[in-house]
Amino acid sequence: MAARADTVADDNFNGRNYAAAGSAGDVVMTLSHQQSPRQQRVLPRQPIAPQIVTMPSAVKCSFIGEGSANAVFCVTPASGTTNNRKGCNSNGQDDTVPWGAGTSADAGPLSTHLLRIPKAGPGVGPNTCLEHHAYYCNILRPLVGAEWLVGQQLIQGVVSSGVHTILNNLLAEMDRNRRSRPDWVGTRVAEDVDVALLVEDMTAACKKPTYPSSTTIIQCKPKWLVQSPSAPAGARRCRTCALAAASAASPRADETKRRTNNVKPSISHKAKPCPLVLVADPPLTPQDEAVLETALWDYVCQHLGSAVTFTSSSPASPSIRSFSVSELSMALQKARPAVVRWMRTTNFFRRIAAIQAEFDPCGALSVKSAIDDASAPSLDRLQTAMTLRDCTCFLRITTSDGLTSSEPVQVSAKLGDLDRKDGRRKLAQWQIQERTLISGGFYLGTEEPRQQTRCWLERQRD
Numbered sequence: 001m002a003a004r005a006d007t008v009a010d011d012n013f014n015g016r017n018y019a020a021a022g023s024a025g026d027v028v029m030t031l032s033h034q035q036s037p038r039q040q041r042v043l044p045r046q047p048i049a050p051q052i053v054t055m056p057s058a059v060k061c062s063f064i065g066e067g068s069a070n071a072v073f074c075v076t077p078a079s080g081t082t083n084n085r086k087g088c089n090s091n092g093q094d095d096t097v098p099w100g101a102g103t104s105a106d107a108g109p110l111s112t113h114l115l116r117i118p119k120a121g122p123g124v125g126p127n128t129c130l131e132h133h134a135y136y137c138n139i140l141r142p143l144v145g146a147e148w149l150v151g152q153q154l155i156q157g158v159v160s161s162g163v164h165t166i167l168n169n170l171l172a173e174m175d176r177n178r179r180s181r182p183d184w185v186g187t188r189v190a191e192d193v194d195v196a197l198l199v200e201d202m203t204a205a206c207k208k209p210t211y212p213s214s215t216t217i218i219q220c221k222p223k224w225l226v227q228s229p230s231a232p233a234g235a236r237r238c239r240t241c242a243l244a245a246a247s248a249a250s251p252r253a254d255e256t257k258r259r260t261n262n263v264k265p266s267i268s269h270k271a272k273p274c275p276l277v278l279v280a281d282p283p284l285t286p287q288d289e290a291v292l293e294t295a296l297w298d299y300v301c302q303h304l305g306s307a308v309t310f311t312s313s314s315p316a317s318p319s320i321r322s323f324s325v326s327e328l329s330m331a332l333q334k335a336r337p338a339v340v341r342w343m344r345t346t347n348f349f350r351r352i353a354a355i356q357a358e359f360d361p362c363g364a365l366s367v368k369s370a371i372d373d374a375s376a377p378s379l380d381r382l383q384t385a386m387t388l389r390d391c392t393c394f395l396r397i398t399t400s401d402g403l404t405s406s407e408p409v410q411v412s413a414k415l416g417d418l419d420r421k422d423g424r425r426k427l428a429q430w431q432i433q434e435r436t437l438i439s440g441g442f443y444l445g446t447e448e449p450r451q452q453t454r455c456w457l458e459r460q461r462d
């Protein structure tokens with residue numbers, strides 16, 4: 001069942017919206033918009049043992065990215081290489097192969113998926129990915145819908161095949177070449193994790209694009225799409241902006257973060273984009289319409305730093321292109337109306353917002369920390385709301401340059417980074433954070449000195 005649903009997720013590419021004409025994607029979105037997450041929950045199914053792919057014995061690996069908890073790699077069987085990223089083989093030698101030079105067909109899921117594996121840290125063990133995958137299959141996929149989630153499956157043999165050593169060599173090489181986050185230097189893949197995840201590669205070029213075309217993938221975290229239930233009445237900031245104000249106001253914590261992340265102060269203090277704009281009510285006047293459209297486009301542009309762009313001039317030749325943020329925002333200008341229209345009409349963000357609200361109706365402060373049978377369900381539901389606040393949205397924008405194309409811009413999105421937030425370990429921290437925001441006046445905007453934020457709530461009131 002898991003494998004079948006993953007295939008569904010891969011094939012129905014995600015709520016696709018064609019800007020040029022009404023499409024089946026719009027119909028699907030309208031239908032699902034009328035149902036609440038509760039209505040959409042599927043009936044319990046018999047648990048079925050997940051299919052597990054086995055790691056090939058000879059592979060080539062390259063580093064793709066990392067977060068605080070996981071590292072992500074492109075892994076392909078040694079005989080069929082499908083990427084042009086700088087790679088490393090079992091001998092630790094550089095191994096750079098042009099895109100399309102190998103046969104991706106015989107690489108199976110490795111041709112379309114990336115290896116995502118936990119780094120060593122508290123709570124990480126041999127079963128970590130099995131637990132994450134069970135949560136994904138049994139809770140998240142029925143709740144959110146497979147078409148909105150980055151597909152994933154399990155892979156075994158990371159340690160027994162020796163791949164674990166290659167991955168750590170790649171991380172060591174990253175350390176030598178100055179890793180992007182100094183506080184991640186020295187972190188390594190957990191050594192007892194033989195079973196890891198294969199996640200659908202969101203940076204892969206569209207499967208059936210028209211040529212010539214270019215595809216840009218932007219990453220953002222949706223965060224709190226609904227106000228915190230424990231925010232004070234009259235709040236001027238949403239939970240995400242209140243936290244941004246609190247971290248900007250706390251020079252010591254902010255300075256430590258800035259130093260460890262090697263971020264310049266001006267960037268560190270830049271107002272963060274408010275996520276409420278993603279679920280804003282339809283404007284009533286043309287002026288408000290223009291304000292919302294600008295805010296949505298700003299939201300996209302503020303995430304261009306994470307973007308990856310592929311250009312394809314023929315089916316056989318997709319290649320990655322590096323753009324500066326300003327070049328990319330210029331290049332995407334012609335897609336702006338379609339992207340904004342998609343963001344305004346998609347059910348994607350409203351759906352996540354509805355789940356966040358339904359699964360956290362009273363706020364973390366109302367959940368008991370002494371876990372007994374009575375309080376466990378509310379903690380379980382809170383951790384699902386928290387998981388869907390800190391996950392990653394991959395927004396994919398494809399523009400076709402061909403004059404004859406009837407679909408000049410395609411926009412779609414999926415959620416990834418869906419590891420379950422462990423409420424039992426994190427509840428106390430969530431509660432402290434909420435108390436700090438309330439008592440410090442960060443929701444009301446009464447903190448001293450006043451921090452600059454551009455919360456959509458605040459903008460609606462002014």
Ligand SMILES: Nc1ncnc2c1ncn2[C@@H]1O[C@H](COP(=O)(O)OP(=O)(O)OP(=O)(O)O)[C@@H](O)[C@H]1O
Nearest residue numbers: 065066067068069070072199200201202203416417
């Ligand atoms: N499905 C995917 N397709 C393409 N790239 C991905 C995918 N998943 C992760 N990545 C890349 O790997 C990086 C780290 O992955 P991920 O965000 O899952 O790690 P994490 O440790 O869970 O992050 P966080 O600290 O935000 O929780 C991402 O920022 C992204 O660049």
Ligand SMILES: [Mg+2]
Nearest residue numbers: 067069417419
């Ligand atoms: Mg994560």
Ligand SMILES: [Zn+2]
Nearest residue numbers: 238241274455
């Ligand atoms: Zn806000």
